[in-house]
Amino acid sequence: MSVTLIDQIHDFLSKQQDINCNETDIEYSLKGSYSYCLQYKGVILQGEQKINLVIPKNFPQAVPKLFLDNYPEGMEHVYQDGSCCLASTGEIIQFLSNEPLLSEFVAKFVDAFIFSIEWFIKYGTYPFGEREHGHKGLLDYYLTDWQLTKEQYWDLVRIVINDNYRGHLDCLCGSKKKMRDCHGKYILPIIKNPILKEQFIEEAYSIFRGEEIDGQR
Ligand SMILES: [Zn+2]
Structure with missing residues (x-):
């Protein structure tokens, strides 16, 4: 630049x-x-x-x-x-x-x-599409904008945590495309950058805890 x-x-x-x-x-x-x-x-x-x-x-x-x-x-x-x-x-x-x-x-x-x-x-409301606050709102982004199911979001998190992205494999979203031609565009910028990767994983933990608490209610 x-x-x-x-x-x-x-x-x-x-x-x-x-x-x-x-x-x-x-x-x-x-x-x-x-x-x-x-x-x-x-x-x-x-x-x-x-x-x-x-x-x-x-x-x-x-x-x-x-x-x-x-x-x-x-x-x-x-x-x-x-x-x-x-x-x-x-x-x-x-x-x-x-x-x-x-x-x-x-x-x-x-x-x-x-x-x-x-x-x-x-x-007393939020102007932008009323995305919810807290873990629900965070998770909601991945479900709507990245078009993942909850299970697929966790699959993606696992790929990031375990560092086992393989672009030539079928995408986790079930599109039958190769990962690199599909959700790889989201995953690669995360795993390429250690700082953002850590932040992404931290967020995943907080989403996980939030979901767990909801599950106990
Ligand atoms: Zn995909």
């Missing part, structure tokens, strides 16, 4: 006067008041949100994290470390595997999250 990450951060900062950048060995932290004017579904929401957007220096090999100073009460899309659950790991991996610019990541995930927060405060 010709545009370096630091160039992209400068570009971001030039449009966001109230955000400052701090740098450590491994990441940049963009902290301050984020001004936005966002439009979805014909609704325009504008304002400011106190954010801390942490961008790993090896972006887009690793995933940025978004922290907000305040979350509205009842807002569920938040991880234990206090960062926002921007999307399922699989969706983010798919997006990052196309080597996006930082601005594209911000538009797709950060702006969408901030929009849904503002929407949630106004209407």
Whole structure:
């Protein structure tokens, strides 16, 4: 990519006067008041949100994290470390595997999250297709967007954990295509990247625990 990450951060900062950048060995932290004017579904929401957007220096090999100073009460899309659950790991991996610019990541995930927060405060619901929160919402992405059954999702997780992807074998989805011509396009970006792979597996464990708890009810 010709545009370096630091160039992209400068570009971001030039449009966001109230955000400052701090740098450590491994990441940049963009902290301050984020001004936005966002439009979805014909609704325009504008304002400011106190954010801390942490961008790993090896972006887009690793995933940025978004922290907000305040979350509205009842807002569920938040991880234990206090960062926002921007999307399922699989969706983010798919997006990052196309080597996006930082601005594209911000538009797709950060702006969408901030929009849904503002929407949630106004209407008490979520604007984007009402994907559920927690493990159900995460799993739902794989069932709908990757068109897997639950069993096939776990087969895919097993392939990732056991590192036994074989592109020439029949795909796990039952399409009768070779894996490499079918769901391999989802699996490869996961297993190629150790950081994302670990994150994908962690997410699978949390989905598993959630499903187990549901099963006991
Ligand atoms: Zn398939």
